[in-house]
Amino acid sequence: MLTSIRARLTLTYIFLILAVMGVISVFLLNMLENYHLDYxxxxxxxxASLVAEISSSFMQRDSDLLILSAMAEDMARQINARVIVVDSKGMVLGDSERVGGYFxxxxxxxxxNAALEGETGSSVQYSQSLEQKVMQVAVPVTLEGEIRGAVFLSASLDMIYDTLGTVRRFIITATILALVLxxxxxxxxxxxxxxxxxxxxxxARQxxxxNLKQDIPVRHEDEIGQLTRQFNHMSSKVMETNRQLRDFVANASHELRTPLTTINLLVDSLKDLAEDPGVREEFISDIQGETQRLIDLVSDLLDLARLDGQEGKKSPQKALNLTELVRGVIQSVxxxxxxxxxxxxxxxxxxxxxxxxxxxxxxxxxNNLLDNAIKYTPQGGSIRVEVRGGAREAFVAVADTGSGIPGEDLEKVFERFYRVDKARSREQGGTGLGLSICRELIAKHQGEMWAESQEGKGSTFYFVLPLLDVNKD
Ligand SMILES: Nc1ncnc2c1ncn2[C@@H]1O[C@H](COP(=O)(O)OP(=O)(O)O)[C@@H](O)[C@H]1O
Ligand SMILES: [Mg+2]
Incomplete structure (x- = not known):
């Protein structure tokens, strides 16, 4: 039970309340008690001093002893305490309690004793007979500068402890209420x-x-809210990746099946038409064409798998002259x-x-860009390749006067397997993977690739790469 946040939080608060209220009540009750006792x-x-003053005049004559007791009784009623008057030897001369008193x-x-020494004596005691706490105070009775006796008062502290009890009960009630709240x-x-x-x-369990689709409502914009938002974001990302993966597998399988089906058909037909050498030659060359397509496709797929696998990692790079490299590729095509x-x-x-x-x-x-340019530009067209350097970047453009790409497809051509005209691309031996590989390769070099095109007029593919700062180390 204590493993849950709820239980731990609740217990912590309860403990805090108890501690705070405990400390407060101890201090408060102590302070109140002291204050009342002092008072x-x-x-x-x-x-007692008042009684002592009155008593001193009576003490002169022995005959006044009875009056002393009456006065003590009278005073006792007024101040609600027992009043005892003793002489300098401690003999009781008057006691407000006549019956069973000390007279x-x-x-x-x-x-x-303290009073007979000239001081004020006092104590708080528990009286067995009264079953309550009492306070006793004694003061000296002086006459003409001499200590003649003492006045002793004893009063119940019931009122004070009743009040303290009420305060204590109040604090306990308040504590219980606070605890519940x-x-x-x-x-x-x-x-x-x-x-x-x-x-x-x-x-997360789901x-x-x-069950990848999870959308948890965000209740508060606190840390947990942010966590929830990130979790939802992660869920949609995982779903998207999953969808891409499924599409990719479906596309790849489809692309692989097409040439395989064709090859299968050609082989079947070849068996029946084996006699005619002309037809046979043609079929075999068709089979070769389809096989080449399969090889191209598989090698593109392997390229992509390699790129996916080494996301973030770099393949070996070296300082090179981009102009020279472009020149070399152009020569080869x-x-x-x-x-x-x-x-x-x-x-x-x-x-x-x-x-x-x-x-x-x-x-x-x-090679991919030039291959596309050559493929999608009809005879008589022209291909322009431009290389130049900016302040920080090297810039390459491959432009053609070919069929062009419709505006809505301009971004999509960089997606895997996306082809504007499927039949045409396939006819040209395309896999639909070239540009997506290109973009990923350029991104791996901290560069960027994009395209501009006018349908029917031609397309231009650009890429930029960061220039190597030769002055730096
Ligand atoms: N230079 C270009 N002119 C017109 N269309 C192009 C050009 N380059 C690419 N495309 C379009 O983009 C698609 C994707 O290109 P790519 O990824 O290289 O695949 P592939 O060349 O195998 O078809 C092509 O199928 C084509 O429709
Ligand atoms: Mg291509």
């Missing part, structure tokens, strides 16, 4: 913490069980352009553009 002592000493007896108590509110407050946490726990009757317009603003890169990956990017 009582002062009042009694004053009364005629010797009464030598410490308070009286605090217990209730602590439990309520703990609930506002624990409810969302319990919801998060159950949602996600682990495969120039014969293909010529064959298709395309003119090349190569513009080189800077002969050296130092970048930190993996040359194979950059070549792959350029």
């Amino acid at each position: 009582q002592k002062e009042t009694m000493a004053n009364s 005629g007896k010797s009464l030598l108590r410490p308070e009286i 605090v217990g209730f509110f602590a439990a309520l407050m703990a609930k506002t913490f624990t409810t969302p946490i319990e919801e998060l726990t159950s949602a 996600m682990a069980a495969g 120039s014969s293909r352009m010529e064959r298709k009757g395309l003119t090349l317009d190569y513009r080189e603003k800077n002969t050296t553009l130092p970048v930190m890169a993996n040359p194979d990956e950059l070549k792959q990017v350029l």
Whole structure:
């Protein structure tokens, strides 16, 4: 039970209340008791002095002893205390309690002794006979500068302890009330913490069980609220990734099946048409074409798998001259352009553009862009390649006068398997993965890739790479 936040919070509050109220009540009751006792002592000493003054005049004559007792009785009624008058030897000359009193007896108590020494004697005691606490005060009776006796007062402290008892009961009641209230509110407050946490726990359990869509309501904008928001965000991210993965597998399977089906059909037909060498040649070359498509597709898929696997990691990079690299790639595709009757317009603003890169990956990017440009530009068109350096970046553009890309597809062409015209791309031997690989490779080099296009007029693909600061180390 103590493992729950609710229980711990409630218990902590209860403990705090008890501690605070305990300390307060001890101090308060002590202070009150002292105050009342001091006050009582002062009042009694004053009364005793008054009685002493009156008694002193009576003490001169022995015959006045009876009057002394009557006076003591009278005073006792007025100040609500027992009044005893003793002579200098401690003999009781007058006692307000006539029946069973000390009259005629010797009464030598410490308070009286102190009074006979000229001081005010006092004490608080528990009286067995009265079954309550009493205060005793004694003062000297002086006559002509001589101590002739003492006046002893004894009064019940019942009133004071009744009052203190009432205060104590009041504090206890208040403590119980505070405990109930605090217990209730602590439990309520703990609930506002624990409810969302319990919801998060159950949602996490659900996600682990495969139910990825979780949307927990955010109740407060506190730390738990932020956690909940992040959790919901994570849930939608996981769902999105899951969806992409499913789409990817479906797309890849579909792309793999198409050439395989074709190959299967061709092989079947080949069996029947095996006699005709011309047809056979044609079929075999078709099979070869489809096999090549499969190889291209699988190698693109492997590239992507490699890129996904090493997210954040870098493949070996070195300082190289981007201009030189572009020049080399163009040379390798120039014969293909010529064959298709395309003119090349190569513009080189800077002969050296130092970048930190993996040359194979950059070549792959350029090859893909040039391959697309060649594929999607009809005979007689032209391809322009531009390389130049900015303040901090190297900039490459590959432009063509081909079919162009409709505006709504311009961003989508960078998605995996996305092709504007499926049939046309397939006919050209495309996999739909080229541009997505390009973009990921450029991103890996801290660069960016984008496209501009006008349908029917042509497209331009750009990428920038950070220039290597040659002056730096
Ligand atoms: N230069 C271009 N001109 C017109 N369309 C292009 C060009 N480059 C790419 N595309 C479009 O973008 C799609 C995706 O390109 P890519 O990822 O390289 O796949 P693939 O070339 O295998 O079809 C292509 O199918 C095509 O529709
Ligand atoms: Mg391509």
